[in-house]
Amino acid sequence: MTMQPWQAHVLTAFPQMFPGALGFSNVGKALNENIWSLDTHDLRQYATTRYASIDDTPFGGGAGMVICPQIIAGIMDKVLSHSVRATLPRLFLSPRGKPFSVERAKALATGDGAVLLCGRYEGVDQRALEYYNFEEISIGDYVISSGELASSVLLDATVRLLPRVLGALASLTEESFEHNLLEYPHYTRPAVWRGLAAPEVLLSGHHRRIAQWRLQQSCALTAKVRPDLFAKYQASHSKLGEDN
Numbered sequence: 001m002t003m004q005p006w007q008a009h010v011l012t013a014f015p016q017m018f019p020g021a022l023g024f025s026n027v028g029k030a031l032n033e034n035i036w037s038l039d040t041h042d043l044r045q046y047a048t049t050r051y052a053s054i055d056d057t058p059f060g061g062g063a064g065m066v067i068c069p070q071i072i073a074g075i076m077d078k079v080l081s082h083s084v085r086a087t088l089p090r091l092f093l094s095p096r097g098k099p100f101s102v103e104r105a106k107a108l109a110t111g112d113g114a115v116l117l118c119g120r121y122e123g124v125d126q127r128a129l130e131y132y133n134f135e136e137i138s139i140g141d142y143v144i145s146s147g148e149l150a151s152s153v154l155l156d157a158t159v160r161l162l163p164r165v166l167g168a169l170a171s172l173t174e175e176s177f178e179h180n181l182l183e184y185p186h187y188t189r190p191a192v193w194r195g196l197a198a199p200e201v202l203l204s205g206h207h208r209r210i211a212q213w214r215l216q217q218s219c220a221l222t223a224k225v226r227p228d229l230f231a232k233y234q235a236s237h238s239k240l241g242e243d244n
């Protein structure tokens with residue numbers, strides 16, 4: 001039985017931006033091995049004007065341009081004509097969206113793929129977003145120029161969680177955000193570099209002491225830079241204490 005690849009369908013005005021960074025390292029290797037597939041759908045293909053414009057000025061005035069609904073429809077009606085694709089989650093990359101997270105990446109990775117709409121300029125006509133049920137999703141509280149970079153971030157974070165993409169599963173369970181902690185610091189050879197020694201415990205070969213040290217470091221770092229996350233870690237631990 002051949003496994004179907006996890007399908008990424010990206011609606012974009014700049015298909016040449018793909019695979020870009022997604023063509024490298026484990027994620028790029030997985031693309032070559034057909035563990036996931038990447039189909040870009042060019043918004044300009046559906047432009048009706050002589051200059052291939054896909055956008056127009058916003059009703060009500062204001063700066064910038066808005067991608068027209070018929071451009072999105074031209075592609076969505078084609079993408080959706082395939083029965084599997086019709087069931088994929090539809091996400092519009094947008095600073096207005098729900099924050100993307102590792103939980104969301106895990107949920108997406110357990111599905112069959114996703115349809116991602118990349119905005120440009122001011123954004124996309126609201127009617128097209130609602131008509132096709134796009135959920136808005138944000139990669140952070142800042143504004144970047146395009147949905148293409150945001151899509152790439154979302155895809156990288158998701159695809160690396162697919163089975164067979166990252167070799168060592170242990171590296172995933174110890175990553176930042178697992179158990180609401182940030183990852184501990186790492187050291188490698190040489191043991192002393194420019195007079196700075198790596199922590200002695202890491203050279204001890206004592207697995208229990210190393211694990212304790214790493215947990216302490218993770219807790220201290222998380223409490224310092226992400227008190228919001230550390231509060232969740234503490235809450236889940238006090239809950240575990242109550243349950244036992």
Ligand SMILES: C[S@@+](CC[C@H](N)C(=O)[O-])C[C@H]1O[C@@H](n2cnc3c(N)ncnc32)[C@H](O)[C@@H]1O
Pocket residue numbers: 092093094095096117118119120121122123124137138139140141142143144145146147148150
């Ligand atoms: C210049 S931005 C538009 C920003 C929009 N006018 C606003 O204020 O919400 C152009 C496109 O970049 C993408 N984008 C920008 N920031 C993003 C973010 N934080 N998360 C996800 N996508 C983002 C979106 O696709 C957006 O439509």
